[in-house]
Amino acid sequence: MHNNLFFGIDVGNTKLAFGIARGDEREFLEKKVVPTEPHLGPEQAVNKILNQGRVMLAGKQSCLGGIGIAFGGFVDVNRAVALASPNFPGLKNIPLVEIVRELAPGVSVRMDNDANVAGVGESLYGKGKDHHHIIYLTISTGIGGAVLFGGKPLAGSQGLAAEFGHMIVKPRGPRCTCGSRGCLEAIASGTSIARMARNVAAKSDSLITKLAGRREAITAAHVFMAARRGDVVAQNIIDEVAYYLGIGLANIISGWDPDIVVLGGGVMNSSDLLLPPAISVVKEHLEVRDAKVPPIEASDIHDDVALWGAVALARGNIG
Amino acid sequence: MHNNLFFGIDVGNTKLAFGIARGDEREFLEKKVVPTEPHLGPEQAVNKILNQGRVMLAGKQSCLGGIGIAFGGFVDVNRAVALASPNFPGLKNIPLVEIVRELAPGVSVRMDNDANVAGVGESLYGKGKDHHHIIYLTISTGIGGAVLFGGKPLAGSQGLAAEFGHMIVKPRGPRCTCGSRGCLEAIASGTSIARMARNVAAKSDSLITKLAGRREAITAAHVFMAARRGDVVAQNIIDEVAYYLGIGLANIISGWDPDIVVLGGGVMNSSDLLLPPAISVVKEHLEVRDAKVPPIEASDIHDDVALWGAVALARGNIG
Numbered sequence: 001m002h003n004n005l006f007f008g009i010d011v012g013n014t015k016l017a018f019g020i021a022r023g024d025e026r027e028f029l030e031k032k033v034v035p036t037e038p039h040l041g042p043e044q045a046v047n048k049i050l051n052q053g054r055v056m057l058a059g060k061q062s063c064l065g066g067i068g069i070a071f072g073g074f075v076d077v078n079r080a081v082a083l084a085s086p087n088f089p090g091l092k093n094i095p096l097v098e099i100v101r102e103l104a105p106g107v108s109v110r111m112d113n114d115a116n117v118a119g120v121g122e123s124l125y126g127k128g129k130d131h132h133h134i135i136y137l138t139i140s141t142g143i144g145g146a147v148l149f150g151g152k153p154l155a156g157s158q159g160l161a162a163e164f165g166h167m168i169v170k171p172r173g174p175r176c177t178c179g180s181r182g183c184l185e186a187i188a189s190g191t192s193i194a195r196m197a198r199n200v201a202a203k204s205d206s207l208i209t210k211l212a213g214r215r216e217a218i219t220a221a222h223v224f225m226a227a228r229r230g231d232v233v234a235q236n237i238i239d240e241v242a243y244y245l246g247i248g249l250a251n252i253i254s255g256w257d258p259d260i261v262v263l264g265g266g267v268m269n270s271s272d273l274l275l276p277p278a279i280s281v282v283k284e285h286l287e288v289r290d291a292k293v294p295p296i297e298a299s300d301i302h303d304d305v306a307l308w309g310a311v312a313l314a315r316g317n318i319g
Numbered sequence: 320m321h322n323n324l325f326f327g328i329d330v331g332n333t334k335l336a337f338g339i340a341r342g343d344e345r346e347f348l349e350k351k352v353v354p355t356e357p358h359l360g361p362e363q364a365v366n367k368i369l370n371q372g373r374v375m376l377a378g379k380q381s382c383l384g385g386i387g388i389a390f391g392g393f394v395d396v397n398r399a400v401a402l403a404s405p406n407f408p409g410l411k412n413i414p415l416v417e418i419v420r421e422l423a424p425g426v427s428v429r430m431d432n433d434a435n436v437a438g439v440g441e442s443l444y445g446k447g448k449d450h451h452h453i454i455y456l457t458i459s460t461g462i463g464g465a466v467l468f469g470g471k472p473l474a475g476s477q478g479l480a481a482e483f484g485h486m487i488v489k490p491r492g493p494r495c496t497c498g499s500r501g502c503l504e505a506i507a508s509g510t511s512i513a514r515m516a517r518n519v520a521a522k523s524d525s526l527i528t529k530l531a532g533r534r535e536a537i538t539a540a541h542v543f544m545a546a547r548r549g550d551v552v553a554q555n556i557i558d559e560v561a562y563y564l565g566i567g568l569a570n571i572i573s574g575w576d577p578d579i580v581v582l583g584g585g586v587m588n589s590s591d592l593l594l595p596p597a598i599s600v601v602k603e604h605l606e607v608r609d610a611k612v613p614p615i616e617a618s619d620i621h622d623d624v625a626l627w628g629a630v631a632l633a634r635g636n637i638g
Contacts, residue, residue, distance in 0.1 A: 074608075156577070158610070171562075171563070179608055285499045291479055313632050
């Protein structure tokens with residue numbers, strides 16, 4: 001059968017993931033993950049995407065029905081150009097759709113930002129699947145968001161809606177990679193959690209540093225690990241992060257009044273530590289005025305959700 | 320001609336406004352405004368609505384095509400019950416649609432919160448009329464909001480979307496009338512501007528108090544008046560209000576990416592003092608990441624916009 005293979009590419013700041021799936025199947029025929037290495041510049045990342053694509057698609061071009069790209073950053077309104085990624089210095093205005101098109105001339109290539117794409121994955125295959133109006137938040141290196149009505153992501157006027165990572169939750173707060181200040185991403189992203197821990201570690205002797213080996217090696221995962229072992233410094237960082245995540249979630253709910261809020265991304269591997277206190281903050285602010293707080297849940301498919309969303313994009317399942 | 324008169328009612332915390340308009344006409348046949356006097360309790364306000372309605376509709380029932388109500392507070396998802404109004408103590412769960420129905424049995428009565436209704440008025444008759452995706456913000460006694468796509472307000476899951484007045488812009492900030500803390504309304508509403516001025520007036524000898532006569536009589540209008548005459552205390556209050564209004568607007572734009580933001584309500588009579596510094600704050604936070612800031616403009620029809628919206632509701636012009 002022709003045109004029944006679909007190729008998904010997830011361009012993240014940490015890893016590049018590739019998957020081929022057949023027809024409507026929910027398992028990958030082939031999947032591959034390589035490191036992005038943003039410090040080596042955008043050109044090498046583009047080359048990795050093309051090389052990996054050539055290898056995986058060799059001999060399969062005639063069966064290819066579409067290619068979908070989830071891009072971890074700002075995407076232009078026509079979904080053709082990767083504008084920028086705050087965590088990928090030097091990456092600006094790359095016509096990624098046009099570039100990827102050379103992997104399979106004549107085959108449709110579609111792109112959207114990874115949060116929108118993951119939101120679609122979540123609403124097709126995840127906790128959002130029985131709901132109409134979904135907010136999806138992805139918390140990993142950065143923080144992205146998507147607003148879906150009936151499975152379709154809201155683009156906004158310039159294609160920049162649902163940038164919840166850059167909601168200002170702490171006015172005059174820490175500088176964000178986007179250049180602004182006090183953004184949710186500057187406090188609650190994996191990168192920011194790690195930065196806060198490194199700052200504290202310079203001053204005190206915490207279990208976090210012991211687990212990481214040295215201060216420079218601290219990641220968000222070490223903070224959560226230390227908190228699980230009762231480390232107070234780690235617990236304080238998590239309290240701070242949960243508080244501002246709660247403020248952000250409360251504001252999202254006041255603005256959108258969604259059926260459900262689903263959170264994905266690597267940091268949600270520790271959702272059991274982060275979500276309950278964040279939900280308390282939401283309730284503290286919203287229940288005083290009798291507003292019902294919708295379910296706020298961690299995705300259970302978040303590892304591959306953006307890649308599956310990219311496959312959905314390739315399949316034409318997205319508006 | 321039958322059924323070509325439409326009756327609009329705007330139930331605000333300060334005033335109750337009533338208007339009758341014929342067919343598609345843009346002028347009122349008859350308009351009346353009376354004070355709400357919320358301190359006298361909800362029952363007297365409901366009686367005023369019924370009495371005024373009876374007087375204005377006397378002999379006109381047979382020509383009445385519909386009644387529309389703009390309610391200044393939270394409205395239930397079926398748009399039939401006025402749930403509560405933070406600035407109207409004691410008002411809870413009033414079946415206002417059912418009550419108003421007795422003015423003209425058999426005639427359709429529709430209600431929505433005043434910000435949604437005013438947003439529709441703005442998109443039919445105001446600055447939003449050439450745009451698809453509009454955010455409307457009304458700043459008066461309280462702060463309300465509406466999100467419109469093609470002239471239709473987004474309701475949300477419980478009918479509580481676009482509650483931008485209760486966006487937390489200053490975490491751990493001042494207590495809001497809704498019970499929460501740090502809401503935009505607790506800083507930038509007319510009531511909050513007056514409260515800030517009264518607090519400052521207790522400590523210093525400012526032109527604001529002189530203009531008001533005595534401290535207890537200070538309103539937001541006195542603050543703007545004093546600022547126009549160069550009063551530094553008043554200017555500082557406006558700077559603070561504009562800063563947090565700017566934070567709120569930046570967050571609205573990051574979340575929704577609208578075509579235009581229009582601001583109405585009594586406080587916008589001083590938009591020349593408040594909007595330019597607020598827009599600077601928006602640009603400071605958004606332009607660093609190359610996000611285009613959409614037009615942010617004061618409504619030029621804001622005095623009657625909710626009443627016209629109520630007429631549009633009566634006419635069935637709203638989804």
